[in-house]
Amino acid sequence: MSINDSRHRIPVAAHGSRREFLRSAAGGIGSLALSAMLAGESHAGLHHAAKAKRVIQIFCPGGMSQVDTFDYKPELARRDGTPFDSDGTLQFFASKPGNCRGSHWKFRRHGQSGLWISDLFPRLATCIDDMAFLYSMHSKTALHGPGCFMMNTGFTLPGFPSMGSWVTYGLGSEADDLPAFVVLPDPRGLPPGGIINWGAGFLPAQYQATTLDTTDPRHPIADLFPPRGFTEVTPRSDRAGLNFLQQLNQLHRETRPANTELEARIKAYEMAARLQLSAPEATDLSQETQSIQELYQTEHPDVGPFGKQCLLARRLVQRGVRFVQIYCGAENTTAKKIRPNWDSHEDLPRDHGYWGAVLDGGASALLKDLKQQGMLDETLVICTTEFGRQPASQGKGFGRDHNAGAFTAWMAGGGIKGGVGFGATDELGFKAIESPTYSYDLHATAMHLLGIDHTRLTYYHNGIERRLTDVHGHVIQDVLA
Numbered sequence: 001m002s003i004n005d006s007r008h009r010i011p012v013a014a015h016g017s018r019r020e021f022l023r024s025a026a027g028g029i030g031s032l033a034l035s036a037m038l039a040g041e042s043h044a045g046l047h048h049a050a051k052a053k054r055v056i057q058i059f060c061p062g063g064m065s066q067v068d069t070f071d072y073k074p075e076l077a078r079r080d081g082t083p084f085d086s087d088g089t090l091q092f093f094a095s096k097p098g099n100c101r102g103s104h105w106k107f108r109r110h111g112q113s114g115l116w117i118s119d120l121f122p123r124l125a126t127c128i129d130d131m132a133f134l135y136s137m138h139s140k141t142a143l144h145g146p147g148c149f150m151m152n153t154g155f156t157l158p159g160f161p162s163m164g165s166w167v168t169y170g171l172g173s174e175a176d177d178l179p180a181f182v183v184l185p186d187p188r189g190l191p192p193g194g195i196i197n198w199g200a201g202f203l204p205a206q207y208q209a210t211t212l213d214t215t216d217p218r219h220p221i222a223d224l225f226p227p228r229g230f231t232e233v234t235p236r237s238d239r240a241g242l243n244f245l246q247q248l249n250q251l252h253r254e255t256r257p258a259n260t261e262l263e264a265r266i267k268a269y270e271m272a273a274r275l276q277l278s279a280p281e282a283t284d285l286s287q288e289t290q291s292i293q294e295l296y297q298t299e300h301p302d303v304g305p306f307g308k309q310c311l312l313a314r315r316l317v318q319r320g321v322r323f324v325q326i327y328c329g330a331e332n333t334t335a336k337k338i339r340p341n342w343d344s345h346e347d348l349p350r351d352h353g354y355w356g357a358v359l360d361g362g363a364s365a366l367l368k369d370l371k372q373q374g375m376l377d378e379t380l381v382i383c384t385t386e387f388g389r390q391p392a393s394q395g396k397g398f399g400r401d402h403n404a405g406a407f408t409a410w411m412a413g414g415g416i417k418g419g420v421g422f423g424a425t426d427e428l429g430f431k432a433i434e435s436p437t438y439s440y441d442l443h444a445t446a447m448h449l450l451g452i453d454h455t456r457l458t459y460y461h462n463g464i465e466r467r468l469t470d471v472h473g474h475v476i477q478d479v480l481a
Helices: 012-039 074-078 124-130 144-153 163-171 194-198 235-254 260-282 290-295 304-318 348-372 439-449
Strands: 054-059 097-100 107-110 115-118 131-137 181-184 323-327 379-384 392-394 407-412 420-422 432-434 459-461 464-466
Touching: 054 144, 054 163, 054 304, 054 348, 107 124, 115 124, 124 131, 124 348, 131 432, 131 439, 144 194, 163 181, 163 323, 163 439, 181 304, 235 260, 260 304, 290 348, 304 323, 304 348, 348 379, 379 439, 407 439
Parallel strands: 054 323, 054 379, 131 420, 181 323
Antiparallel strands: 097 392, 107 115, 131 407, 379 407, 459 464
């Protein structure tokens, strides 16, 4: 490992001596304490004063339409029904352009800022003065899997560390008995690309995320607890078994000091022992008041599952989890009643209508709850998708094709200046033309708010000092408070 500034380099020998001292001093108990201590260690330290201590990222896989949500285009509405490509030379991702199609929802100004937002998001509209919009986002790909990888890791290819892994590698954890990086997948399934989206890549394996199941609060982590009704395992026998396992792990590890996956697995076992106590409490949403349950609409048949994810995210960061990623949508498959994510090729009013209400309910509740809890100022909330959608209809239907040339992301809290917009697309929302912005710039800005210079948090891999932003990325100063 390597940090460009030698003042932040951690001596390996010092780590080794502490490991051996604690493990020899107290066996399994010392190892538990050591794992908790290591989880809190920082590999970079703060490069400057941080505005944010933690991150909650909402990811909307499938490709959210910018022209139906946040990017108001009156000229597109004026040209509705006219040919988008009169000479027939353009080819979209999976179709030839249809006619121009204005937003399926009316746009209105909201808040003191007077920013535009569509009627798809009536609840988020009440939070608009806390939000900063990046209108000029674009991607290098219009494929779902690579697009998700780019937004999560900065690269279109799999195998690179996710932003959550980089953040926890750089800053460590604030929690002793919960993972530093947690992902809450959509209850319908994993997103395009699956678990690679939150993998640690070439970073030590301990920095990959822990996934939690929000549908089963009694067993939020797979294989962590004995099966229901299995009485042969008691807390006392479980502890004895874990202590014996720890001894075997240590003997195995001593002959394989360079195996980071083994080290991560040992830490995972140690964390699992603590999670048997901490996870059920952290995921027990019944502890929340009735007014909070209603705010997140936890009993709503459609909004409720995502509302629970957002509420759980607040509970996790409140208990010291550094980075929580929430997925609003699953894999991009064909529709049954609706598409299982934002990929609206056939019927955008149907699919975005459903997912819009879901995102609107959960995200607005999260922003309001964080604010009333006094946590929003130190919690950076990010909402992203992998790419946008075309301003023309797909064929003669009500869908829109993929558009890597333009989409909108938003940020709130954690040092963000609310009620502002950055960048712009052309008059139809087809292409980012003013301050075109990649995931690199969003990542650089998030890292900056966490006190990290994105160019100085690096990891030596295959002869290259790798970083989240590759060789790119600029902090977006216009959205900083």
